[in-house]
Amino acid sequence: MKTSTPAGMSRRHFMNHLALGGATTLGATHFLSNLEANAAQVSNNQKACILVWLGGGAPTIDMWDLKPGSKNGGEFKPISTKGDLQISEHLPKIAQEMDSLSVVRSLSTREADHTRGRYYMHTSYVPNPTVVHPTFGSVASYELGTKRKNLEIPSFVSIGGGSMSSGFLGMSHAPFVVDARGQIQNASTGGMDKQRLGQRLGMLSTIEDGFIKSGRGDVGQAHKDVYKKAVNLMTSDQMSAFRAEEESAEVRELYGSTPFGNTLLMARRLVETGVPFIEVQFPGSWDLHTDVFNTLKDQRLPLLDSGISGLVRDLKQRGMLEHTTIVVMGEFGRTPRINQNVGRDHWATSWSALIGGGGLQGGRAVGETDADGLRIVSESYLPGDLWATVSHALRIPLNTVHTSKRGRPMKLANGGQPIQDLIG
């Protein structure tokens, strides 16, 4: 399979060509009308969010909200951190950064089926057969990405796997999925004459217009928008943001020098470039129905520990942590009760997420569960509240309303409210 990253074709060069030869071709400029010559140096104080997705549903009771002394407590002990809370003994490096991070311990989210939970946690809405809600990354892309005129690459990137649909916000805000090495297939024109590409696009535009007008729904228009994005991307120097290998060994070491660490490093480079939302898929499943403790302490937690702590330290050193919100969660937590296979099953009633940066309060444990982890004994939070908190950090106004294709107004984060303990 051929994979390639674009090289050699600078965008200024391309635009010049279009201005000269391409101007005579049909509609080419129309297709490329939103391109502006040469990107300015991007400042690194633009707001961004990195979501680290723990696919399968992580046993947060063994990570962020331990229950020593309970029959549900499991094998791990809590340790003290630099923040005002304790976390698992197998996350010692993160413990050193906990002054910058907080844990929301009272998520109660109802959906404990993988598909439904993934949907709910990404969109703040429960699945509804009549409408597809946008994942929050698409919302950030829609609200922030479109305003960043210098951003030439997609404004919502998902590294190492899927994320969710952009729903009614349309294909232009769909996650741009790249593999964990940041390789993007077919992104190079293979050295084609720039003028020729312009001519091809001109003709394509002619053909498209006929189909768009033919009353066959919006597929034609969506297609056209995505082609615009593709051209932007193919001709942009900003594509180097995907190349984590360009960082020094020292920096990569900070992230643990693992494939997961490299994806987080890539996320930081994307934030520097101006991408407002990056989702990183944790490599490996957290769906630990069996043998939960060994899998956690030998595999999942060490990887997570070095990666997340490295990200926080790196962002801090570069002065970017104030502007970059980090969220670490999966589709649900896992049962406090330990099952017959020394595993934990799906549990959405009372679980935790890690959140920090972006000017949010660090070092706090927000919300509380009972001694066995079975119930919430404080105020409880929904995904909408988490995303409203992130919206606050990203400066997306909370009264933002999007309209579904059917004309129905949809509140930002399903009308959730920022968590006061985090923004206060």
Added chain:
Amino acid sequence: MNSKTRRDFLNLVEEFLEGNSSESKIARLESLILSNEECETLFHEVVQLHGHLYWDAAGYGAELENYFPVPTAQPVIQSTIKPIAWHRRVAAILSTAALLAVVVWITRSPSVVDNSESIVKEILPTPETSENLDPKNDLLQGEVVEVHLPPNKTIAEHSTIEQPVEPIAAEEDVLPFDAASDLQVVAFINDQLQSKWDENNVAPSPRATESEWVRRVHLDLLGRIPTLHELELFLNDSDASKRIKLLDSLLESRGFASNFASVWTNLLVGRSRDRDIDREALFTYLKGQFGNNKPWSGTVADLISAEGSAVQSGPANFLLAHLNNEAVPATAITARIFLCQQIQCSQCHRHPTIPDWGQDKFWEFNAFFQRTIVKEKMVLDKKTGERQRVRQLVDTEALKVEPAYYEDLRGVMKVAYPRYAGVDVQPLPESTLRDQLAQLLIAGSDPQLAQAFVNRNWKHFFGHAFTRQVDDMGPHHEFSHPSLVDGLARAFVKSDYNVRRLIRWICLSDAYQLTSESIAENKFDEPDLGDLPLFTRMYVKPLSPEQLFNSLLIAGGVSTEEIRRRGSSYAQREEWLQQFFVSENNEENGEVSTFDGSLPQTLMMMNGELVKRASDPTQGQVLKKIVSDREKSETQHIQDLCLAALSRHPTPQELDAIRKALRNQIRLRTSHNMPPQLAYNEAFGDVYWAYLNSSEFSVNH
């Protein structure tokens, strides 16, 4: 109620259900429900539908067995009643129950205790049901919006429902047409669709042009666009019944068997190659089944009861792929694929409104797979002389039933014995549990198995199923055309699950002949927006990755024979597909696709090898042949390229614009000293590139 009013009303209801409604909106909703009987019925339907939202009330149930009180007086609901029929009959009962679900659902924090008596009374005023309610239940609490529903009507309806259900035995022979006659079945489909059009005051679009139709039927049946030769044969045929002729010849072709085998292989085991199975053996088996037009019931029975090794037993690969994790994926996927039912949710949770749709249902189904194991052994390959690891599907021989063990919602260990549709099953020396499950699934005149297959095929050909999600025909879902699904499923069973005949009926229906262009009279028939489909026109379907790949090969001049034989181009396709699919990180064997019209697909079309080759005048055989035909004019060359890519002639404006662009490009090239012939060929390559990159190429319409 017209469609606009309906939509507005539904928006109001949804906002109310999601707790986002304002007081004034609730007042409007209330007045609409009270003043308009149709609104009232619709409200009940939607609320009932929304009952399923609490289905996944993950965890709450674990602590509170009675968190959701279901009225005990429900002898009406028995598993012998078929879903659609009682869907309507018990609507009122369900909606009262579902209302409760809504109450619980709107509440946010279960730990806050408040007095809920008044709300409960208001919503559930019937003495029989409120008896079963514990008003102190701490999940029913304040914070709830005040709702004033028309209480008395509910009671009235409720009491009529408690009448004994009409006997359903008479339903055996109620088909209003003769299923042996294709004409009558097709007329039945036409009538059913027509009556919905009349009811909704919409009109169908005109008949599709021959070129629109011929491209459609090739993509649907063979999974690829027609070749120029096939196009010419059809377009030049003056026979009035040429559509029927073509349909029948395609159904008989090997391309059809191969395409349907490919579609079903993907459904059964997914596209990703991560699983340790022999996909090719499964494909070959399915190709034989579709090619010989074997009854669908037999194919399903084979897939469910197969034994043996991955290589030697094609159908065994289905379960070999899904027996991991206590056969949970096998259970969920068998129900989802063959029955279009999502029973995996009930694995942990009970359905709020359907008592027999609970945890035990899932585990009783699961128990059928508990005696089956995957054995691995090393076998000597006679050809290569190497020892290879072989995976085999084997059933344990003991006649003692090994139940499925599970923890119920309160954490109590329970056992479930194999049971389906009310029948308990024991393993017998001559037939395994899986054999018997297969027999239960295909028994009767109207099994869910047939309904599910009808629903899937309808979606295959029309782009939308009768339910919003093709694989969710559960009791909580609305059907766009309930009696049509029912009639077609019965006719399908009567035909002995004859797959080709079912497809023939669908493709001969009037609706399948329509254009995809909307007209003013059906513009609002937009199932993509979440409405139930009316099939007033052909909906635009994005090409599947396989359809797109095969069509690009056709556009590049690869022979249909080569595509069907799955030679080197097949291996290429399998590898090409992997860039768009990744396995999900959980134990339910799901897959995530990026083949959705977003950037990866676009970049593939713009810069990928397939389009590059097809639009290169030295490599693309179709392009080469067209531009080197000296007999034809430049205009005819453009027309032929358009035909080859889109199966239609260019419009006059298109032709005009392209001709001008072409001239410019050729001039530009020759001014850079390119030889004229080369300039001509390259410029045409660019025209072809543009046609292949158009959205029209990437969809079936």
